[in-house]
Amino acid sequence: xxxxxxxxxxxxxxxxxxxxxxxxxxxxxxxxxxxxxxxxxxxxxxxxxxxxxxxxxxxxxxxxxxxxxxxxxxxxxxxxxxxxxxxxxxxxxxxxxxxxxxxxxxxxxxxxxxxxxxxxxxxxxxxxxxxxxxxxxxxxxxxxxxxxxxxxxxxxxxxxxxxxxxxxxxxxxxxxxxxxxxxxxxxxxxxxxxxxxxxxxxxxxxxxxxxxxxxxxxxxxxxxxxxxxxxxxxxxxxxxxxxxxxxxxxxxxxxxxxxxxxxxxxxxxxxxxxxxxxxxxxxxxxxxxxxxxxxxxxxxxxxxxxxxxxxxxxxxxxxxxxxxxxxxxxxxxxxxxxxxxxxxxxxxxxxxxxxxxxxxxxxxxxxxxxx
Amino acid sequence: xxxxxxxxxxxxxxxxxxxxxxxxxxxxxxxxxxxxxxxxxxxxxxxxxxxxxxxxxxxxxxxxxxxxxxxxxxxxxxxxxxxxxxxxxxxxxxxxxxxxxxxxxxxxxxxxxxxxxxxxxxxxxxxxxxxxxxxxxxxxxxxxxxxxxxxxxxxxxxxxxxxxxxxxxxxxxxxxxxxxxxxxxxxxxxxxxxxxxxxxxxxxxxxxxxxxxxxxxxxxxxxxxxxxxxxxxxxxxxxxxxxxxxxxxxxxxxxxxxxxx
Numbered sequence: 001x002x003x004x005x006x007x008x009x010x011x012x013x014x015x016x017x018x019x020x021x022x023x024x025x026x027x028x029x030x031x032x033x034x035x036x037x038x039x040x041x042x043x044x045x046x047x048x049x050x051x052x053x054x055x056x057x058x059x060x061x062x063x064x065x066x067x068x069x070x071x072x073x074x075x076x077x078x079x080x081x082x083x084x085x086x087x088x089x090x091x092x093x094x095x096x097x098x099x100x101x102x103x104x105x106x107x108x109x110x111x112x113x114x115x116x117x118x119x120x121x122x123x124x125x126x127x128x129x130x131x132x133x134x135x136x137x138x139x140x141x142x143x144x145x146x147x148x149x150x151x152x153x154x155x156x157x158x159x160x161x162x163x164x165x166x167x168x169x170x171x172x173x174x175x176x177x178x179x180x181x182x183x184x185x186x187x188x189x190x191x192x193x194x195x196x197x198x199x200x201x202x203x204x205x206x207x208x209x210x211x212x213x214x215x216x217x218x219x220x221x222x223x224x225x226x227x228x229x230x231x232x233x234x235x236x237x238x239x240x241x242x243x244x245x246x247x248x249x250x251x252x253x254x255x256x257x258x259x260x261x262x263x264x265x266x267x268x269x270x271x272x273x274x275x276x277x278x279x280x281x282x283x284x285x286x287x288x289x290x291x292x293x294x295x296x297x298x299x300x301x302x303x304x305x306x307x308x309x310x311x312x313x314x315x316x317x318x319x320x321x322x323x324x325x326x327x328x329x330x331x332x333x334x335x336x337x338x339x340x341x342x343x344x345x346x347x348x349x350x351x352x353x354x355x356x357x358x359x360x361x362x363x364x365x366x367x368x369x370x371x
Numbered sequence: 372x373x374x375x376x377x378x379x380x381x382x383x384x385x386x387x388x389x390x391x392x393x394x395x396x397x398x399x400x401x402x403x404x405x406x407x408x409x410x411x412x413x414x415x416x417x418x419x420x421x422x423x424x425x426x427x428x429x430x431x432x433x434x435x436x437x438x439x440x441x442x443x444x445x446x447x448x449x450x451x452x453x454x455x456x457x458x459x460x461x462x463x464x465x466x467x468x469x470x471x472x473x474x475x476x477x478x479x480x481x482x483x484x485x486x487x488x489x490x491x492x493x494x495x496x497x498x499x500x501x502x503x504x505x506x507x508x509x510x511x512x513x514x515x516x517x518x519x520x521x522x523x524x525x526x527x528x529x530x531x532x533x534x535x536x537x538x539x540x541x542x543x544x545x546x547x548x549x550x551x552x553x554x555x556x557x558x559x560x561x562x563x564x565x566x567x568x569x570x571x572x573x574x575x576x577x578x579x580x581x582x583x584x585x586x587x588x589x590x591x592x593x594x595x596x597x598x599x600x601x602x603x604x605x606x607x608x609x610x611x612x613x614x615x616x617x618x619x620x621x622x623x624x625x626x627x628x629x630x631x632x
Contacts, residue, residue: 081539084487095495098428099502118423119631125419129403132416132425139432140439147443147488151480155470161463162541164590171542174532176490176525181546190561193550204518207501208511217507218629219423225504232501236494368553369562 005070009259014246015354021238022347029222031230048100056093073260076249080157085175085248092241096233102220116219169253169266178247179240185255186349188360188370196342203339207232210336212327235343274359277301294364301362305371308345313337415619417627424628429503433496438615440489447482448604455534457600459593462536486528493524505629513621516614523611530603533596544591544599552582 011017028044030036039045046052064086067073077086106116126132160166173181183192215224222229250257252264278297282290291297316337317325325333352358362371382388383396394405407413423429454473455465469479497517500506506514533544556563557580564575577589587594622628 081487084484084491088491091491091495095431095498098431099499102428103502116631118429120422122421124422126422126425127400127403127419128407128416128425129397129413132420133407133413135425135427136432136435139427139436143436143439143488144443147481147485148477150484151477154480154484156480156483156535157537157539158466158470158535159538162459162536162538162591164541164592166538168538168542171546173543173546174529175487176528177547180550189550189553190555190558194554194558194561201518201522204521205515208506208508208514211507214507216504217631218503218505219631220502221504229502236498364562367562367565368560 005259005261008067009262012246012250012259013257014250014350017246018238018242018347018350021242022234025234025238026230029226029230029233031226036226045104048097048104053094053097053101056097057090060090060093067260070261072263076260076264080154081175082248083154085245088241089245092237096237099220100222103222106219106221107223110221110223116221118219170251170255172247172251175244175248178251179243182243182247182251183346186346186353188368190368191371196346199339199342203342206335206339210328210332210339231340231343239343239346274353274357276360276363277304277358278363280356280358294366298362298364301360301371304361309338309341312341415623417623420628421630423630430628431495431499433492433499437489437492437496440485440492441611441615443485444482444489445608447478447485450478451482452604457534457596459536459596462534462596466535466537482531486531490524490528493521497521503629507629510621510625510629513618513625516618516621520611520614520618523607523614527603527607527611530599530607533591533599534603536596541591544586544595548582548586548591548595551585552580554581557581 011020026035027039027042028047030039047056064077068077076082102117106118109116172178180192180197183196186192187196211228213225213228215221249260252258253266253268254270256268256270258264258268277300278290281300282288282297295302313334317333321333321337324336328336349358352361360370362369364370376384389395392406393409394402397403397406404418407416407418451469454469456462466479470476500514500517529544529547533540552558552560554561556567557575558564559573559575559577559580559582561575561581564580565573567574577583583589585595585598586592587598
């Protein structure tokens, strides 16, 4: 059992797990023909079949049943507030399966020129009473039953009385904000806590105005919407749900990483060797001290950040995103590509941290302006 | 003997029954349509729907369940308000009493687990709407309303998190509140806050910034508890109900449930 536990502890490290998730992601949700070819060649599309569903659910269940025998695993998984996230893992996969199964069925129908499964004769309608009312009624009774069983079986958490003098370690935000708290590792609070959440909200609200593809309105479908679905799934599954899972289960004292089978050692030491871009360039490369003028000191950071947001949009508009640029026009494309670059800045910053120990690209703590 | 009616049939024909349910027991097609049209609750629905729209595998009933959980949370929340006092002195002990002194004391559990469940059902509803492309014209605006409802759901859950007034609550809100002080321009540790000053006088300081506005103080204390309580019980539900009305209205007005043409 120990080798298995050690293997999982190593595998779940953010560096490894996020790398694996991000780089296998396009094979599961292919956004172009090349990935689609490999998706079929590696038989990953079997994931959206009934056998795939059964295999994954059994696999996940086995993992938790076996894992829960371990004291450390039990301690973290069965914390009352963490139980819903265990449920979330199952629910997210199940509903991903439900939608992707129907989408791949419809893709087959559409490729042979047929109508999607949802299509019915427009004249043939059903009455809300009783056809819909009973579905809703049964759903809400089942939901209430589940909620009652859950409430009787599991007490709501109540810790020691609030005490401003005793800071718990780790202090965690509510679980649905742990993705944001995980971002705090890589970004300053003004970005991770304020600017990015605002951009996420506006970005989500902008989706219908940026996705001009008329295909797939009102039925499940993947093939003709693969770019839109890939971007949404990447943001939701990897940059939101996966970060929540990491923040909930795998972050312990001092926000250090702990594998699911690892003891939460409060004395675990992580070397803090993060340095800023200005220090890398002036001290490591030029062997001089940092210049006293802030603008001179941070000029390289400004070049990198502004370059990122100024060079990539026209470059992408001429190459891979040409079709979208023509579809959306200057303004729409500008918004779209800005949102896309913001989203990708998180994985980019993660890798800069992991590879170069980079803390900030622009570091002006004098004005709380760190990127 | 055969025309003698049993008590239920007689009651069904009584003046009292007919005055409440005007269309009678919905047996015929006409009565079934009227029963939806005449009911203030059921007429959120149209009378007839395309066949795919009533299938569970299409809608997952997630929007409906989210609304249902909102009702469960409202009812259990009202019951909790009978017992709970939002002061530093009583809040925590009232929590203990809710579990130990109140008969059948699972109301707090229903409220807390229901809140977690509602966050999840909201995400899944959004996911379903995305995967069926139901945000496409003419339903763009309703998607945006839905995003606002998602944000409000998270804020409702966040404000409720403080109310038990235990360590979990206080420090989770402290983590959240610390983000507010880094807000650009209006947080005292945010970029640009120093620009809002005349000479040595900073307009944005520890005693007047976004964090102070959120918590009603420099740290999570009794003022924050009251502020979050009012937002949780009155402020946010008020906004949610208005947006929910718009959301449901627009589902109907934007052409009903989406479907292939």
